[in-house]
Amino acid sequence: MPKEVEKQYKALVNRYINTKSENDLYAGQKFSRRFIEKEISPEEVIGIHKSALMELFPDAPEDFWHSFDFLIEMMIHYGLALQEHQSLIRKQEELELEMKIAEKVQNTLLKTRVPTFSDLDIGFLTVPAKQMSGDYIYFLSDDSNYASVAVADVIGKGIPAALCMSMIKFGMDNMQKQNSSPHVVLDVVNRIVEESVDDSMFISMFYGKYEVDGSVFSYASAGHEPVLLYKAASNTFIELDAKGLLLGVQPNATYEERSVVLDEGDFIAMMTDGVTETRTEDGFIDDEIIKEILTTVKDESAQKIADTVYQQLGEMQNFHLHDDFSIVIFKKGYKN
Amino acid sequence: MECRSSVDIFTEWDIVAARQLGRNEAKSIGFGTVDQARITTAISELARNIYLYAGKGNIKIERTYDNNQYGITIIASDEGPGIADVRKVMNDGYSTSGGLGAGMPGVRRLMDEFNVQSEQGVGTTITAVKWLR
Numbered sequence: 001m002p003k004e005v006e007k008q009y010k011a012l013v014n015r016y017i018n019t020k021s022e023n024d025l026y027a028g029q030k031f032s033r034r035f036i037e038k039e040i041s042p043e044e045v046i047g048i049h050k051s052a053l054m055e056l057f058p059d060a061p062e063d064f065w066h067s068f069d070f071l072i073e074m075m076i077h078y079g080l081a082l083q084e085h086q087s088l089i090r091k092q093e094e095l096e097l098e099m100k101i102a103e104k105v106q107n108t109l110l111k112t113r114v115p116t117f118s119d120l121d122i123g124f125l126t127v128p129a130k131q132m133s134g135d136y137i138y139f140l141s142d143d144s145n146y147a148s149v150a151v152a153d154v155i156g157k158g159i160p161a162a163l164c165m166s167m168i169k170f171g172m173d174n175m176q177k178q179n180s181s182p183h184v185v186l187d188v189v190n191r192i193v194e195e196s197v198d199d200s201m202f203i204s205m206f207y208g209k210y211e212v213d214g215s216v217f218s219y220a221s222a223g224h225e226p227v228l229l230y231k232a233a234s235n236t237f238i239e240l241d242a243k244g245l246l247l248g249v250q251p252n253a254t255y256e257e258r259s260v261v262l263d264e265g266d267f268i269a270m271m272t273d274g275v276t277e278t279r280t281e282d283g284f285i286d287d288e289i290i291k292e293i294l295t296t297v298k299d300e301s302a303q304k305i306a307d308t309v310y311q312q313l314g315e316m317q318n319f320h321l322h323d324d325f326s327i328v329i330f331k332k333g334y335k336n
Numbered sequence: 337m338e339c340r341s342s343v344d345i346f347t348e349w350d351i352v353a354a355r356q357l358g359r360n361e362a363k364s365i366g367f368g369t370v371d372q373a374r375i376t377t378a379i380s381e382l383a384r385n386i387y388l389y390a391g392k393g394n395i396k397i398e399r400t401y402d403n404n405q406y407g408i409t410i411i412a413s414d415e416g417p418g419i420a421d422v423r424k425v426m427n428d429g430y431s432t433s434g435g436l437g438a439g440m441p442g443v444r445r446l447m448d449e450f451n452v453q454s455e456q457g458v459g460t461t462i463t464a465v466k467w468l469r
Binding site: 043044046047050068069072073076077080083084087088091 | 368369370373374376377428441442445446
């Protein structure tokens with residue numbers, strides 16, 4: 001125990017006993033910070049107090065000093081609780097640091113290159129609700145004949161979702177060289193997920209592929225949200241959905257594949273449920289709201305459309321996202 | 337090891353006896369009031385663990401002298417079920433008694449040195465030392 005601190009404490013107590021001024025109490029309060037800095041435990045504080053008083057009042061009755069011994073005994077567990085608390089805080093700081101690193105690793109893992117196309121404009125945006133995302137957007141393309149996108153959503157958030165997601169990435173990477181059709185991709189990824197993921201993890205995934213030849217967009221869905229197709233000619237929305245179980249439920253699940261033809265000005269909005277299940281104070285938003293937003297920006301670039309949806313839905317919930325938020329836009333037509 | 341004494345732990349009363357033995361020893365070695373209280377609390381926790389989980393065991397108190405330093409050594413031994421995962425019980429926030437016990441991390445903090453040897457089905461021996469400064 002540092003003797004200097006003891007001396008200073010005794011002087012402070014003595015001064016207060018003589019003046020009883022608020023000023024000296026304030027000095028004591030400030031002094032207590034030094035105790036904390038020096039990690040002097042509560043029982044030690046009582047010990048220091050006792051020694052100070054023994055010097056200041058040597059004639060006090062013996063029983064009086066014994067009462068301090070009792071108090072010291074009482075404080076031991078408080079001291080331990082404090083130390084445990086401090087050690088838990090340090091552990092938490094370590095965890096937060098690890099999370100930051102994990103976030104960086106994930107960001108590297110998540111990197112995907114947006115294909116560049118002359119007759120298809122692509123825009124996308126993905127924002128995690130917490131540090132780690134359970135949404136996954138991945139593009140595959142040869143930049144001349146086709147452009148594909150996978151939009152996956154791991155049910156759940158945070159680290160478990162992020163770990164699970166990295167596996168989908170490896171599944172997708174395996175298919176990079178092949179120009180596979182959507183139902184084949186889901187088939188393969190489903191088997192990988194089924195084999196390696198815990199039973200409590202489910203992943204929804206939409207896979208869409210645009211082919212320049214014929215302007216055909218073919219797609220398959222593993223229990224994912226229907227995507228929205230905007231038809232410029234009729235100024236209407238059509239929901240695109242295809243039958244298929246969530247990934248990881250059954251090893252031999254089959255996925256239906258469908259296709260539509262895109263005309264000039266048409267666009268497809270693929271979203272995760274962080275978008276469609278935007279929650280405001282009044283509850284979940286109406287699907288119509290998303291369509292309304294999309295309509296107002298239908299003539300803008302694909303990226304502008306994606307950004308606007310995030311901006312407006314974000315504002316509705318004060319940018320306090322409840323779930324990871326991802327949106328991909330495929331727009332037929334020359335770029336703005 | 338100049339001086340050694342011990343208390344068998346069977347009942348809760350024996351915990352008090354172990355505390356008394358430790359406090360007297362700590363006092364005679366020259367520990368101050370605060371350290372006496374810490375040593376006694378450590379003994380108390382170790383004795384309680386024996387009483388609660390092993391049923392019976394022994395607390396030895398030794399006066400220690402090493403490197404020109406005096407100290408006190410507590411040896412808590414039992415032939416109880418042993419600790420399955422020592423690392424786990426040394427973690428903060430893990431308390432098997434579920435009560436307000438300081439547990440093993442507490443004992444380690446109260447003392448300067450701490451060592452656990454445990455074998456499942458054979459028993460546990462915990463040695464803790466505090467040096468006089």
